[in-house]
Amino acid sequence: xxxxxxxxxxxxxxxxxxxxxxxxxxxxxxxxxxxxxxxxxxxxxxxxxxxxxxxxxxxxxxxxxxxxxxxxxxxxxxxxxxxxxxxxxxxxxxxxxxxxxxxxxxxxxxxxxxxxxxxxxxxxxxxx
Numbered sequence: 001x002x003x004x005x006x007x008x009x010x011x012x013x014x015x016x017x018x019x020x021x022x023x024x025x026x027x028x029x030x031x032x033x034x035x036x037x038x039x040x041x042x043x044x045x046x047x048x049x050x051x052x053x054x055x056x057x058x059x060x061x062x063x064x065x066x067x068x069x070x071x072x073x074x075x076x077x078x079x080x081x082x083x084x085x086x087x088x089x090x091x092x093x094x095x096x097x098x099x100x101x102x103x104x105x106x107x108x109x110x111x112x113x114x115x116x117x118x119x120x121x122x123x124x125x126x127x128x
Contacts, residue, residue, distance in 0.1 A: 004113035006062075006076040008120035013070050014127055020064055022126035023074065026119050027062060039063050049115035052106040056080040060116060074120050078112045
């Protein structure tokens, strides 16, 4: 299981409701299922732009907080864990066909923080 955090600060005179709507639109580019939850967004299987994501279950939460009159902070946590394909390739690779071990090896190189950080950077453009 892996975990990464992403953070972004935005200064704008737009109200919180518009900022949350822009955040939602920006996070939709990651794919998966998006839920509004409390002060942020829960994303299940948001894997667009994440290398080797086919070997993992991705789960993220991005919170939106207004820290000053015109300043917003976005804090996200992205967690990933091996999925069924990972385990199937690992077990079949041990007993039958060793080349399938490539999928579990690729799991070691998953880093979704870049895709999620880009989604946070895109919020500024969504507000324009």
